[in-house]
Amino acid sequence: MIKVEQLHKSFGENEVLQNINTSISYGEVVTIIGPSGSGKSTFLRCLNLLEQPTSGHVYVNNEDITNPKVNILKVREQIGMVFQHFHLFPHMSVLDNLTYAPMTVKGISKKEANQKAEELLSKVGLTEKINAFPNSLSGGQKQRVAIARALAMEPELMLFDEPTSALDPEMVKEVLEVIKDLAHSGMTLAVVTHEMGFAKEVSGRIIFMDQGKIVEESEPNSFFEKPRTKRAQTFLTKVL
Numbered sequence: 001m002i003k004v005e006q007l008h009k010s011f012g013e014n015e016v017l018q019n020i021n022t023s024i025s026y027g028e029v030v031t032i033i034g035p036s037g038s039g040k041s042t043f044l045r046c047l048n049l050l051e052q053p054t055s056g057h058v059y060v061n062n063e064d065i066t067n068p069k070v071n072i073l074k075v076r077e078q079i080g081m082v083f084q085h086f087h088l089f090p091h092m093s094v095l096d097n098l099t100y101a102p103m104t105v106k107g108i109s110k111k112e113a114n115q116k117a118e119e120l121l122s123k124v125g126l127t128e129k130i131n132a133f134p135n136s137l138s139g140g141q142k143q144r145v146a147i148a149r150a151l152a153m154e155p156e157l158m159l160f161d162e163p164t165s166a167l168d169p170e171m172v173k174e175v176l177e178v179i180k181d182l183a184h185s186g187m188t189l190a191v192v193t194h195e196m197g198f199a200k201e202v203s204g205r206i207i208f209m210d211q212g213k214i215v216e217e218s219e220p221n222s223f224f225e226k227p228r229t230k231r232a233q234t235f236l237t238k239v240l
């Protein structure tokens with residue numbers, strides 16, 4: 001469903017992504033790992049053009065979204081994104097956070113949007129918080145609301161950019177459990193994370209990045225047990 005060809009991204013003189021080529025199929029769960037500053041978040045943000053690639057192509061369902069004629073807002077309706085820092089609307093209740101985009105962007109009725117929001121809140125275990133405001137929630141609860149909000153648009157693909165990095169340790173598990181459930185439901189996911197246990201257990205494929213390049217791509221068992229490259233071996237000795 002996503003194909004990336006010869007992707008490069010520079011910030012001024014700093015070439016952050018160098019010739020990235022990969023693809024993500026329907027139903028795949030891909031985890032992107034690597035040292036800090038290796039370009040993981042920038043790569044993920046290029047998949048929905050939150051970052052504009054300097055050159056190269058990103059195809060979503062065979063459409064080259066780097067083509068300026070493409071309506072990127074329409075493309076983004078198919079791609080949910082969850083960030084490290086939640087980005088909930090602080091002045092809206094949890095319910096309004098979940099129904100706002102489906103009603104305004106997709107034109108779904110209030111009744112239908114409310115019903116969907118209730119289903120999603122139940123899925124992320126937050127039914128009782130439906131009328132709460134974000135500032136009364138814990139970090140883990142905020143992130144679960146952010147996931148439910150992204151799902152309310154019924155995306156084909158979900159991107160997670162270090163979804164647990166801003167959380168206190170005791171809240172990491174509750175968020176990872178929600179993402180695991182999504183993975184097991186057959187949804188297509190791309191997750192940037194420093195949680196190696198999650199990467200090992202949940203992903204179908206690991207993309208290991210270093211210094212702006214994809215250095216290794218393999219299924220988790222072989223990556224964690226027998227990394228092929230020196231760079232991956234060195235990384236794993238530091239994080240495991």
Ligand SMILES: Nc1ncnc2c1ncn2[C@@H]1O[C@H](COP(=O)(O)OP(=O)(O)OP(=O)(O)O)[C@@H](O)[C@H]1O
Pocket residue numbers: 011014016034035036037038039040041042043
């Ligand atoms: N908006 C920006 N402007 C300038 N430089 C940027 C910008 N975003 C990222 N960079 C630089 O790009 C490089 C890669 O950053 P990126 O956040 O993609 O790495 P990362 O692998 O996700 O790191 P981390 O694991 O620490 O989040 C870094 O050198 C960073 O400073």
